Amino acid sequence: MSGQRTSSIRLPGLSILLVLASALVMGMLVLLPLFEVFRGAFEKGIGPYLAAVREPDALSAIRLTLLVAAIAVPLNAAFGVAAAWCIAKFEFRGKSALLTMIDLPFSMSPVVSGLVWVLLFGAQGWFGTWLIDHDVKIIFATTGLVLATILVTFPFVARELIPLMQDQGADEESAALTLGASGFTTFFRITLPNIRWALLYGVLLCNARAMGEFGAVSVVSGHIRGLTTTLPLHVEVLYNDYDFVGAFATASLLASLGLITLVLKTGLEWRHAGELSANRRH
Amino acid sequence: MTHSHITRRGLVGAGAALGAAAATAPLLAGQAFAEDKSLTLLNVSYDPTRELYKEINAAYAAYWKGKTGQVIRIDQSHGGSGKQARSVIDGLQADVVTLALAADIDEISARAKLLPANWQSRLPNNSTPYTSTIVFLVRKGNPWKIKDWPDLVKPGVGVITANPKTSGGARWAYLAAYSYGLKTGGPAAAKDYITKLFKNVPVLDTGARGSTTTFAQRRIGDVLLSWENEAYLTIDEFGPNFDIIYPSSSILAEPPVALVDKNVDRHKTRTLAEGYLNFLYSPLAQDIIAKHHFRPRNAVAAAKYTANFKQIPLVTVDDTFGGWKKAQATHFADGGLFDQIYKPT
Numbered sequence: 092m093s094g095q096r097t098s099s100i101r102l103p104g105l106s107i108l109l110v111l112a113s114a115l116v117m118g119m120l121v122l123l124p125l126f127e128v129f130r131g132a133f134e135k136g137i138g139p140y141l142a143a144v145r146e147p148d149a150l151s152a153i154r155l156t157l158l159v160a161a162i163a164v165p166l167n168a169a170f171g172v173a174a175a176w177c178i179a180k181f182e183f184r185g186k187s188a189l190l191t192m193i194d195l196p197f198s199m200s201p202v203v204s205g206l207v208w209v210l211l212f213g214a215q216g217w218f219g220t221w222l223i224d225h226d227v228k229i230i231f232a233t234t235g236l237v238l239a240t241i242l243v244t245f246p247f248v249a250r251e252l253i254p255l256m257q258d259q260g261a262d263e264e265s266a267a268l269t270l271g272a273s274g275f276t277t278f279f280r281i282t283l284p285n286i287r288w289a290l291l292y293g294v295l296l297c298n299a300r301a302m303g304e305f306g307a308v309s310v311v312s313g314h315i316r317g318l319t320t321t322l323p324l325h326v327e328v329l330y331n332d333y334d335f336v337g338a339f340a341t342a343s344l345l346a347s348l349g350l351i352t353l354v355l356k357t358g359l360e361w362r363h364a365g366e367l368s369a370n371r372r373h
Numbered sequence: 374m375t376h377s378h379i380t381r382r383g384l385v386g387a388g389a390a391l392g393a394a395a396a397t398a399p400l401l402a403g404q405a406f407a408e409d410k411s412l413t414l415l416n417v418s419y420d421p422t423r424e425l426y427k428e429i430n431a432a433y434a435a436y437w438k439g440k441t442g443q444v445i446r447i448d449q450s451h452g453g454s455g456k457q458a459r460s461v462i463d464g465l466q467a468d469v470v471t472l473a474l475a476a477d478i479d480e481i482s483a484r485a486k487l488l489p490a491n492w493q494s495r496l497p498n499n500s501t502p503y504t505s506t507i508v509f510l511v512r513k514g515n516p517w518k519i520k521d522w523p524d525l526v527k528p529g530v531g532v533i534t535a536n537p538k539t540s541g542g543a544r545w546a547y548l549a550a551y552s553y554g555l556k557t558g559g560p561a562a563a564k565d566y567i568t569k570l571f572k573n574v575p576v577l578d579t580g581a582r583g584s585t586t587t588f589a590q591r592r593i594g595d596v597l598l599s600w601e602n603e604a605y606l607t608i609d610e611f612g613p614n615f616d617i618i619y620p621s622s623s624i625l626a627e628p629p630v631a632l633v634d635k636n637v638d639r640h641k642t643r644t645l646a647e648g649y650l651n652f653l654y655s656p657l658a659q660d661i662i663a664k665h666h667f668r669p670r671n672a673v674a675a676a677k678y679t680a681n682f683k684q685i686p687l688v689t690v691d692d693t694f695g696g697w698k699k700a701q702a703t704h705f706a707d708g709g710l711f712d713q714i715y716k717p718t
């Protein structure tokens with residue numbers, strides 16, 4: 092692995108310029124806005140900041156965001172493992188179609204990912220009348236937020252695992268089966284340990300997106316404050332209420348989540364590079 | 374071969390189990406959060422009423438507790454009036470809607486059949502517990518010397534308003550401007566005026582609140598076509614960096630309220646919701662309404678606060694535009710006059 096790192100081409104002079112230019116662009120586009128978020132959050136001091144994040148609507152937005160992620164992320168982790176296992180270890184018809192389907196949420200606008208649920212489960216949608224008659228609330232309720240989040244985040248785990256599992260091949264599993272292990276034993280003793288760090292990596296990215304998603308959940312939320320507003324939606328509500336400290340304080344929670352994700356992600360890449368998929372190793 | 378056959382079967386089983394779990398878990402989660410709905414109201418409203426209803430809801434909850442001993446909760450949802458109506462049509466469980474204009478509630482009645490077509494005759498004053506109008510908000514000192522409608526179409530003046538397709542306030546502002554045009558020389562002059570006006574609009578937000586933020590916080594544009602109440606609120610929130618200009622004439626904006634019959638019957642909240650709407654006409658609520666710079670409808674309250682509101686000639690939708698149904702079809706429907714005159718640059 093270390094041999095690869097020294098093999099980069101050297102560009103004397105030009106390289107310094109390029110590094111400076113990219114540092115400048117990064118500073119302008121990433122660091123400056125990030126700094127602004129925290130500056131806005133603490134503009135009136137620590138007291139108003141704490142008051143803003145402890146306010147009942149903010150707490151309920153935090154609870155709702157955690158709940159949505161707690162449902163969506165494990166489901167997508169399970170789905171991702173199942174899909175990656177299918178795709179990496181077996182040959183079957185329609186495999187490339189399945190791969191394309193998994194990538195679909197990456198290539199379509201999150202607004203569409205929200206709107207499809209309105210078209211299906213909204214009052215004027217396919218199942219709308221039946222749902223209303225049976226008093227089942229999906230759109231403009233927690234369920235709709237979870238569905239929209241699942242749709243937007245489902246490629247993350249699968250996409251992380253597929254290249255790694257294809258790399259690893261099915262030899263170890265075949266050996267286990269030859270020695271008489273059952274399907275489930277093989278999965279839990281061989282497959283899962285082999286992919287655990289890559290799985291964690293995928294879950295991390297999936298979680299960050301699940302908690303930060305705005306477009307898809309905005310369509311299905313109904314914006315009932317304290318009830319169906321997740322953290323990103325709560326930021327918008329507060330901003331439109333002229334509560335700029337509150338908006339930036341809430342935004343700073345999301346920014347902190349992003350920073351924590353970044354640290355964990357970097358840590359994983361550093362310590363378990365060999366066990367992450369090929370495209371993450373360097 | 375045999376082994377791979379066995380695992381494939383195991384795999385399919387495991388996959389099916391996971392799929393089933395994925396499909397049912399969100400539904401179960403939704404069920405777990407059901408609660409006693411009969412003591413909860415959802416008021417789906419438009420943009421500039423956030424602060425108003427926060428205070429009215431607290432007052433009504435206190436009133437209801439005093440009367441019945443029950444503790445109630447009133448949830449709020451705010452956004453562009455047209456967008457909010459669309460959400461209710463799509464199933465947002467509003468017990469009451471308090472929108473910017475009658476046409477949006479007509480849509481809910483026509484498309485989703487959630488309330489009868491004659492909803493507007495069920496409460497006093499065309500179901501509008503308060504009125505408002507459209508005024509100009511300019512930057513302190515009025516650097517562009519904007520006094521009346523003709524000043525808005527001068528070259529170089531940046532006019533901020535929201536998108537009439539999604540915002541109720543923007544529709545009132547558009548009609549106010551159009552009615553000025555009518556006075557100068559009939560429909561042709563009005564079309565000419567409104568075309569020139571929208572040439573000076575650099576950005577259209579989806580709701581009134583969005584365009585206020587564009588003007589006041591992001592400092593874009595020279596004049597904001599604003600709800601009267603929103604103009605005062607802006608000064609309350611952002612300090613005295615702005616002046617309110619009353620044009621020579623404007624429009625009588627009537628934001629109506631309505632009970633969503635099908636939803637209250639389903640939630641068993643009819644009594645609570647009817648009480649809420651009637652409460653809006655009570656002296657207590659009318660005081661709160663006036664405090665938030667909306668014009669109270671109740672005669673006693675209107676007289677009490679008359680000094681707070683500048684009296685200018687106001688045209689009405691019914692007299693000048695033949696009612697909201699006609700105004701909506703002529704000006705704001707797909708291919709209507711607004712679509713003809715507004716070309717984003």
